[in-house]
Amino acid sequence: MTKSKSAYSTPSKLGKIDTHIIVVWVDNEASVLSRVVGLFSGRGYNIESLAVAEIDHKKNLSRITIVTTGTPQVIEQIVLQLKKLVPVHNVANFKREDKNVIFKEMALLKIVANPVKIKKVLNTCKKYNPVILDQTNKSAVIQITALRREIDSMIKNLKPLGLVSASRTGAVAMTRGAEILN
């Protein structure tokens, strides 16, 4: 029998890892974001993306949307630990595959190319609601909204067409239909 020299147990088998979107309603006060983010880093949870902004000025509420990965046990812990934070009002948790929830990310893409290529670019990202925010005869800034992996592949495909810089947000989420969260 091999002897463990550690005072701690060895890790047991990990469960299946899923991607989840966690939505957190918090008081919009100083250091609230660092409490949430610190909880993730302190307990070794992942953050794939993060979006946060005030949503109700009167009630002083912010909404944080976090994309994370983990085993079902870890996801359950994330939700329960978040609920323990004093400025946290509510926590919602969705699987990425959840059909009842819309997830969207936004990206700003800077293209440096001639007008013909720019047109091609617009054509390529037709599906993702492209909006031209700025255009010169050798460049354009285009806004698209899409899923993470769609933006990933867009960026890959647009590189040969003159994409020089991309700026992306984290995902935000909203339920379909008349139902509301909160």
Next chain:
Amino acid sequence: MPKLYSGAEIVFKCLEDQKVEHIFGYPGGAVLPIYDELKNHPSIKHILVRHEQGAGHAAEGYARSTGKPGVVLVTSGPGATNVVTALTDAYMDSVPLVCISGQVPTHLIGTDAFQECDTTGITRPCTKHNWLVKDINDLPRIMHEAFEVATTGRPGPVLVDIPKDIQFAKTKYSKPVREKKSNVKVLNRFNQKDIDQLIELMNKAKKPVFYTGGGVINSGPKASELLRELVKVTGFPITSTLQGLGGYPGDDNQFLGMLGMHGTYEANNAMHDCDLLINIGARFDDRITGKIDEFSPQSKKVHIDIDPSSINKIVKVDLSIVGDVADVIRSIIKTLKKKNLNLEKSNKQKISQWWQQIQKWRKKQSLSFINSDKIIKPQHAVQRLYELTKNQDTYITTEVGQHQMWAAQHYKFNKPNRWMTSGGLGTMGYGLPAAVGVQVAHPKKLVIDIAGEASILMNMQEISTAVQYNLPVKVFILNNQYMGMVRQWQELLHEKNYSESYSKALPDFVKLAEAYGCVGIRANDPNELDEKIEEMINTDRPVIFDCRVDQDENCYPMIPSGKPHNQMLLGPNDQEDNKITGKGKALV
């Protein structure tokens, strides 16, 4: 026009309204306005410690032994960073603390001013919540909220950081309002269905066991009373974690002793073989469970806890009941009575075999050791200390290490709040300041810090606090000149390479005691031990007792790392037996 009060005055008005009688602290530049105000509030007594970590642990000892929150007052910068260990300790062991720290004036925050540090940033991961007060008008509300957060739900430490200019600024004072639906996360979230389900499980069980923890203590003395009743009406065996000791009488026949890494053979085997495990206010700590994959493999598991995030954190359970331990047990007993289920009688047949098995395990006498008449065995010293103090209401604190485990194994606690030890964080240097805090709360009681010679040196300075306030704490040092637990692991797992675990230069503890102005006693010989212990008990002053014990003694039984509960390593008695029969290898 209502009267305006300064921030410093408001701090004390809040403390008064929260019925605080003692605060533990250390002055410094950024809290001077608060210290200046101290003289106007005679109902609040300040205990001057010698190091801010000591203030934190003293407040912990105070809180654990009274059930009231401990209050700490420190200055900015080093004052705040010194208290971080104590805050983390309190966070891990769920001790209610309110720490008030001074901060540099608001206009200097962020400029690397003298004695500035990001106190709320540093303490964010080791408090339930913290506040930096930037507006004097927020101060009364924050102070009251701080007490509420610290004491409700699963208790824990909080910190309020008050810049110096806020301490001078003036505002109106408002009394605490008991908000009905506050931000504080408490609430019992169980219903009758959960209780019914539990009772059904209890009714069916053939091999049940209660596994109780610090939650029983934190729930208040009533919870311990109810637990006794529950154990009695069910007839089930009960084991306790380190933090839960005293929740159930340690000398009762249904009590199997402590479980876990240094728990008894019967407790750990009962955990492993049981078919129903009822966790009451414990958190499946890794020192308790051993190897998770093989933890109590055949049992239905029930978890009663006030903290929802404790449920399924480590061990997946079949039934969870989120609520205050006392409320849940009360509800269980009520339902048992209503259904007219006297499990003790009706279940007797069913679980009698289980008790027979437990008796077999008990026969191993896993806490036994080979005593000596030449040299004091540390276990013997704790046993004698127990025998000579059990006739009075004694409070025990400990440091961390072998002595702590021997104290947990051999000192029997009959009441809650009598046992103060650093379990989660394992903070060496906890015991002496904690004893100071306990003695402040219970001036007439016997308070003993069972210590090791290495641990005690970590917060030795607090004996000076004890002398200043005539706190007759007894420091009972099991002196083996080694960091015993480190030495034990090195012996068992690192080929006896005793790397840096021997203290070559130790102070003469008797002379040290005299230098501090207290009493030093030394015992070298088992034959003089009782007499010396009596002398210590009868001294109405702080005592440092240097008990010279066997250097080579190890703490048994133990679950070696990465092993399940049923593969315990037993003491030398048993190892001797096993050598002869050849069966012992399986246990190692």
